[in-house]
Amino acid sequence: SNHFDIPMLAEEFLRAGIDFDFSKCRLIDAQTIFHKMERRNLAAAYKFFCGRKMEDDFTAHRADEDTEATYRVLMAELDMYAPGVQEEPDRVLENDMDFLAEFSKQNDNVDFAGRIVWKPLLGADGKPLLDKDGKERKFEAFNFGKYRGRSVADVLRADPGYYSWMMTGDFTFNTKQVLTRIRLKGFNK
Incomplete structure (x- = not known):
C-alpha cells in the first residue's frame, strides 16, 4: 500500500x-x-530451496563458496519449478538458458546502472514495430538528463560533446563502455 x-x-x-x-x-x-x-538474499534462498543453513555448509563471503551455493539454489529451483511438478503453468521454469535469461530479466537496461535503456521503436501509428520474428524492435535511449528518452546514437551524432562529457563524468565504467560501443557502431554504419 x-x-x-x-x-x-x-x-x-x-x-x-x-x-x-x-x-x-x-x-x-x-x-x-x-x-x-x-529476506531475499543468498542465505535465505539457500535455506528455502536447499533446506539447510548456508553457514553450516559454507564460509561466508567467499566467492567460490557463494558461487557453489548459488549453483545449488539454481538446481533446486529448477527441480521445484520443473514441468510436471508445478500445477500452475506460470510457475514452471524451463531448464533452458534462453528461457531462464529472459525470465530473469528485470528491466530493459542496456548498462547495469540503467543510464541507457532499450526503448521500443514506434511506427507512425504509435505502435511498436516488430522484427521478422514478431519481436519488438528496440533502440538504445538515454534514461536521464536533458536527452532522456532520446536515441543515444542520434544524440551522439547531433551533440558529439555529450560523449566527451559522459566519458569524463562520474559514470560507471560499464556505462562508458556501453556508450563507446554505441558510438563505434555509429561510425561503422
Missing part, C-alpha cells in the same frame, strides 16, 4: 482539493513487512 495505493490516494485527495496530512498517519504496509521478514 505504501508504494502504490497511499501515493495514489494522496494524489486523488489533492486533486479533489482535500489537504490530508499523511505524515500524521500510521501506515502499515504488508509488502514491506514481508520483505523485511522474509
Whole structure:
C-alpha cells in the first residue's frame, strides 16, 4: 500500500482539493513487512530451496563458496519449478538458458546502472514495430538528463560533446563502455 495505493490516494485527495496530512498517519504496509521478514538474499534462498543453513555448509563471503551455493539454489529451483511438478503453468521454469535469461530479466537496461535503456521503436501509428520474428524492435535511449528518452546514437551524432562529457563524468565504467560501443557502431554504419 505504501508504494502504490497511499501515493495514489494522496494524489486523488489533492486533486479533489482535500489537504490530508499523511505524515500524521500510521501506515502499515504488508509488502514491506514481508520483505523485511522474509529476506531475499543468498542465505535465505539457500535455506528455502536447499533446506539447510548456508553457514553450516559454507564460509561466508567467499566467492567460490557463494558461487557453489548459488549453483545449488539454481538446481533446486529448477527441480521445484520443473514441468510436471508445478500445477500452475506460470510457475514452471524451463531448464533452458534462453528461457531462464529472459525470465530473469528485470528491466530493459542496456548498462547495469540503467543510464541507457532499450526503448521500443514506434511506427507512425504509435505502435511498436516488430522484427521478422514478431519481436519488438528496440533502440538504445538515454534514461536521464536533458536527452532522456532520446536515441543515444542520434544524440551522439547531433551533440558529439555529450560523449566527451559522459566519458569524463562520474559514470560507471560499464556505462562508458556501453556508450563507446554505441558510438563505434555509429561510425561503422
